[in-house]
Amino acid sequence: PCNAVAVAGIDAWQHWPMAKMILIGPEGAGKTHLAHVFCAQAQATICAASDLNEAHLPSLMEAPALAIEDCHRIAGERHREELLFHLHNSAAARHAPLLLTARDKPETWGISLPDLDSRLRQSDLLRLEAPDDAALMAVTMKLAQDRGISLPASVLHYALPRMERSFKAVMAFVIALDKSALSEGKSPSLSHARAILKDTN
Secondary structure: OOOHHHHHHHHOHHHOHHHEEEEEOOOOOOHHHHHHHHHHHHOOEEEEHHHOOOOOHHHHOOOOOEEEEOHHHHOOOHHHHHHHHHHHHHHHHHOOOEEEEEOOOHHHOOOOOHHHHHHHHOOOEEEOOOOOHHHHHHHHHHHHHHOOOOOOHHHHHHHHHHOOOOHHHHHHHHHHHHHHHHHHOOOOOHHHHHHHHHHHO
């Protein structure tokens, strides 16, 4: 529920103003997951902004849709800013949907290329919030189920208030819990959870 608006916005990619959108939110909030949802729906190509180079440009400029991740990380790198600017203009000219992800609004990135900066600031935004208790609980149970393990309620109630509030932290916890239990030939228990969280704190 905490991110229903962002999810609905991604699902409505065919109706984005100017066929572009910026998805923002803290690390571990699920931006990459939603970027892949967009890619599956729009047959988009995905690329990290920090990986942009001339070799990638021709194929990216022909993609039917694009997702460029962590765009804030190239602020001040004039060369990559120019590549992103060309990709932005190419997508706009072809009416190809463009999704950009970042931690915060474009005006906080520190983009040095004025033309790119102005175009980014004109983009609509979707915001992902840090996951709430319901989201963390659901993701923990789903990841455990994917690994074929059953988590006692005592483990969930102990672990969730003590973990970093991000999907990344939840994934790391479930993997560590599974490995710890397997190494002892036992089912995951409260003692395993306590030992893992003690090591990470």
